[in-house]
Amino acid sequence: MGAFRWTSNRWLFCTWLAVASVVGLGSGVEAQAPYPAKPITLLVPFGAGGTTDLAARALAQVIPQYVGQPIIVVNKPGSSGAVAWQVMIESPTDGYTLMMAAIGTHGTLPAVNPNLPFKHNQFTTLGRTQVNPTVLVVRPDSPWKSLKDLLEAARKGPIKASVPGLGTMPHLALEILVKTTGLPKGSLTMIPYKSDAETVTALMGGHVDVNYNNLISAISQIRAGQVRALAAVSPVPGKRLSDLPDVPTFTELGIPQMNVVGWRGVLAPPGVPADVVDKWETAVRKMTEDRGWRETIQKLGDEPAFLGARAFGEFVEGEYQRYRAVATEVGIVVGR
Amino acid sequence: MKTWDRLSGAVLLLVAVAWGYESSRLPLGQPSLPGPGFQPSWAAGVLGLLALALILEATLRRSESAEAQRPRWAGEGKALAMMGCLIAYALALNAAGYLLATGGVLAAFLLLERQRWPVVVGVALVSALASYWLFAVWLQVPLPRGLLGW
Amino acid sequence: MGALEGLWLGLTVALSPVNLAYCFLGVVLGTAVGVLPGLGPAAAIALLLPATYAMPPTAAIIMLAGIYYGAMYGGSTTSILMNVPGEAASVVTCIDGYQMARQGRAGAALGMSAFASFIAGTFGVLGLMLIGPPLARFALRFGPPEYFALTVVGLTLVSYLGGTSMLKGLSMAALGLLVGSVGIDPISGYQRFTYGLLTLSEGISFVPVAMGLFGVGEVLASAGEPAKREILKTRLSGLLPTRDDWARAGGPLARGSLLGFLIGTLPGGGAIIASFASYAVEKRVSRHPEKFGTGAIEGVAGPEAANNSAATGAFVPLFTLGLPSNAATAMIFAALLLHGLRPGPLLFTESPALIWGVIASMYIGNVMLLVLNLPLIGLFVQMLRVPYPILAPLIILFCLVGAYSVNNSLVDVWILIGFGILGYFIRRLHFDAAPLILALILGPIMENSLRQSLMASRGDFSVFFARPISAALLVLACVLVLLPALRWAVALWARQVAGGIRPVVP
The missing domain is CATH 3.40.190.10 (Periplasmic binding protein-like II)
Known part of the structure; x- marks a missing residue:
């Protein structure tokens, strides 16, 4: 019995040690190494296979060479993108959880849905990647x-x-x-x-x-x-x-x-550090100059259209205002 | 079965009334364009009528064969315990992480089936790990990681 | 280019070793995707899409198409063995397939579903090849009024889905309509019964509901049924359908293939509705409708044929008009785009080798699937040797991880558990789950198409009767409702005559 207790205690101790060291090491690495030190999660606000999902996967193929870490695409569909948005703004602001945004999720959805549990400007823009023509x-x-x-x-x-x-x-x-x-x-x-x-x-x-x-x-x-x-x-x-x-x-x-086009870009939770924004702004710009990426998204009907972090933020605000105005005037409300 | 049919009729009636009440807050629209409350309202109404008919039919039913008289109750205790396990699983999933929660619920089910300890531990461990590997690693499903990180 | 000429060209493409290999890979992956719960063919194709960038376009599309129709073969496996639909379109197969397995006839059920899938799949490709373009143009005539009429017909079929009590079946259908109304109303934008839960605003997903009602409900209800374990273990022999099975399955196979193909070509139709429709039709025309739900092979053959030919039928609007009609064909649409092709009518003239190659590969793929699946039956049936107390937790695991992976959402796990508990009471109290599921699928389509029709007609109801297809369907629905009443009247009259009592003539 005594031996048994000793063994279980030892196991407990070892487990504790292992957990502690992993946690300790993990946080140590994150604190010291320059961003990004581990793979980055990119939330897609729609199910696998939609146009935004395809755009995210095209990005995840090319941008790692400019960011320096692999991108994990995670689909969080639901509520026209609001579910993923919610997940993103609740995520840590360390730059390891980002979101592929589209006109539907950050332009029109907040313009027509006044009951979202977050505001239309409650995120950090990193860069616009592409637009798509309409007819x-x-x-x-x-x-x-x-x-x-x-x-x-x-x-x-x-x-x-x-x-x-x-x-x-x-x-x-x-x-x-x-x-x-x-x-x-x-x-x-x-x-x-x-x-x-x-x-x-x-x-x-x-x-x-x-x-x-x-x-x-x-x-x-x-x-x-x-x-x-x-x-x-x-x-x-x-x-x-x-x-x-x-x-x-x-x-x-x-x-x-x-002059209404669809658009996509990369967003982060509110309040991510400036080095994350810089890193991604540069990476997105380089990606939009990458020939392979341009060809891929052009096949999907999009056009490369880079906007830097700040310009993209102003662009999103303008889009919101434009759609909010028309939705208010006509009385289009979703989710009342 | 008579009693049980009347009871299930009553429960369905309750559901219909509650759902109908909730639907009444939604606009019905006009005949030329039904609103968001139209379909739930009539469906709740139909459910209510059917539930009433069920109660009535069970009450007026004359005789039943001995087999049909009893519902197929068996092992209610075990079934209830299983339901409890499942609810606990859903409550714990995000905090405990997929591996721990799934291993736990599997072990609980195996214990309820009165399996021996080695079987319980072996099956729970192997199948939790195998499913994690298949779905999270191979198919890239973002299964909940939990507070411990796995 | 004629169909035969095209097929010849296609065969020369599809029979190249590379394309054969990718076709095989596709159907193997498809079978696996079908067996896996939650993971549908659309998600699987999305996952594999980046891997096809480097492949030649024809090989890529052949493989991805193989995943889609291959999934329809695999989906029935878990329905039969565990009462868990591996694929949305295999829900109906649970009803009689699982009962067959309980009677020790899992092999026959699996074999029949493999043959049914093969026959219907091949039939579907024939249809796609021979009458694709005219059929696609006809299907375009299905607008909101036609869909409304179609769902009305569908809901009248509910009475054939239920078990012994009509009242109980209908009340489950009404409950299904209510469940189907959860979420943001797409026409008015109102929140309905979501209570602030963001995840519910797109409605209650169908897959966790079906897995809960069938899979989890069955495990809960089996607690304390010792007899069942013996049944599952007995008679593993008879891995293939018997001659009697074949005799009974002939009609269902033919009707299921045709019905499935027609419903599958409709934009917005689909394999789920096709399989339900086939089941209801078979029960309706059967001389022994009471055997349905107790392990009738007709209830496996018809729906399994229907879901496969529907899956193939969905290629008709995609290839001939460039219109994807469900998530999986939308993925193939995207795959075509990514390979620099523009899906649509011009594909036949611009890339005949690709399009005919893919069509020809579907014949080959169906043969491969049959050859692949028949030996697997023996293996799958061995699984039933696992004692039920160990199998049951594994079924639960299967359902839990499957429900989570549909939308990567905990809410779906809650839905699974909730409907699992409901499924338990449904079994205990002799209700039926199938009407609930059918109503859950049809309800939202019915509601939206009714309102879309009225928006377009500015509130004029005559639109439903002025259009020939919708009028015909609504008349059919009336006949279906009135038929039992008519029959009853005729039987009453016949009994009076036979009994020597003359009808009183006033």
Whole structure:
């Protein structure tokens, strides 16, 4: 019995020693070695396989050579990105938990959902990585040959638009279109579907009249003549989309307010140290100049569009303000 | 079974009433466009009616075969203990970490099945570790690490 | 290019050693993904996508497609052996598959599901090849009113899913509708029954509910059932379906394949709904509906055929229109993009070798899956030799880790446990879980499509009857509801005539 107790005590002691030394060593390493000293977790606010997830995985493949540590992509889907956001702001501010942000999670979601348990500016921006062009499409047999035709038709009576969910970027963008062109309120009936693909499907099936979408979700249908583009948003000012040289941009058509693009970037919890911000700002900039990365994301329909930590922060604020304004005016509320 | 059917009817009725009450805070909308409260309200209503019918049917049911009279109760104590283990598992998972919590719940289940100690420890340890390796290491599922870090 | 010409081209591509190897790798991984709980084919493809960057595009797509349809083979394995659906589309297989295993016929159930998957998978590829484009154009006509009508038909099938008591089955369906309404309402944006829990705002996920009701519920209910252990151990022989099984499964296989393929091609259709529909149809047309739920091979053959041909059917809108209709095909869409291809109708003319190569590889992959799965049956059945007191905790482990890994969320573990406890009472008190699950799937689709239809028609209800497909479906639903009543009336009349009592003519 005595021997038994001794053994168990010894085991306890050894375990304690092991735990203590691991914990002690671990914290020692973190305190001394320059950031980053261990792999970095990148939260993805959506499930595996979405466009933001793919963007995060493209980043995780390339950026380790500029950051110096591997990136672990972790999907935390739920509540249009709010779940991951919550996880991020509750994480330690040591720069080892970051988040792949997108227009949906940090631009439109806080603009339409006033009941989020955090504020739209409650994070640290590290760098914008990419934007994606958008396009307004109708059916090929539609009588509307130009944006002007469509707007005139909408003035006479409501026309139906498919949007990938209440308060999403296409929804708010179309409301901006209604507002800036002086159309009467409600002249576009917004019918919420579940995904970008579903909204194109609805247009092709004739269940709606018009669709505003990310270019990549409609490009093959445009090229096959199954839908027709009336206007597009180009990430490069003054230049048409290389994929659609015949389609005018909204700016050309005199509606620069519709210069709405999707975007993604990397965020950190509020209050991360300055060296983390510097490290990541540089790494993101170098990555956006990396040829391999550029090719990968261009295949997915995005365009490299670097913004530094501060500029990205101002950009996100501007996006929030723009969408907040239109959501308030039209009365779009999610999560009340 | 009569009593049990009436009891389950009553529970379902309670669920229907509670859910219907909660739904009443949501706008019903108009016939031309049902609101967020429409579907839960009618579903709760239908559930309530069905629950009432169930109670009524059980009360009016004349005779039952001896087999059908009893519900299949057996091992309630063990089942309740298992439920307790599962709830404890969910409560402890984040703090204890996947390995510890899972090993613990497996051991508890094996003990409830009256397995011998070596079997309990062996099966719990091996399967917790194997599943951790498969899901966390191989499939990169971020299983909870717990306060101890594993 | 004609279908035969295309197939010939495809075979020359798919039969190259490299592509054969990747096809094999894909279907092996798919089977494993199917067996693993929680991890679906979409997540598996996402995980493997970066690894395919360096591969030739054709090989990559062949492999990823193999993971998707291979998962449909593997998903039924755990349904039959443990009553835990390994894949969302294998939920229905639990009902009769697990009962067959309890009667010592696990081998026959597994064998039938492998053959059913093979037959339906091959049928699906044939359909994709021969009538893909016209079918895809037809499927586009399914808009919100048609989906609404389809879900109404689906809900009328609930009465065929339940066990002995119609009242109990229907009340479970009503409960399923309520559970399905949890989360942010996608049309109005209102929070419903989430009580501030962020994770609930996208609704209660279906996978932990199904794993709880079937897997955990069964383990809890088996506590203190000593008889069961003996049953599970007996008769491991008979690893393949008998001649009698085949005779009974013929009709279900044919109907399941066709039904599954048609539902699978709908954007927003899917393998889960297809398998439920097939089960309900088989029970409806069977001369012995009372045998369903007690280990009827028809209840395994039909749904297993349906989920496989539905999985293949989902390639129809993807390949012919460039429209992914579920998470897994969206992943394959992304894979095509990453390999520099633009999925859509032009793919057939721009990259015929790739697209036909992938289609041809599906024939080969289905053969591989059959050859792979049949020997595995013996191995899987051996698993039942593990004494139940040890198997039960392992089933629980399987469910817990599976539920967690769906969304990497503890809330799903809570949902699993909650519905596990509900599943226990459902078993004890002779209720049925299947109607709840079907209503949970159909409820949100029904609610949204009803409101989308009315938004588009500006509140005009005639839209449901003015459109031919939706009108036909609604008439079908009425017939399905009224049929039992009509039958009852006819039987009553017949009994009166037979009994020599003349109907009183006023």
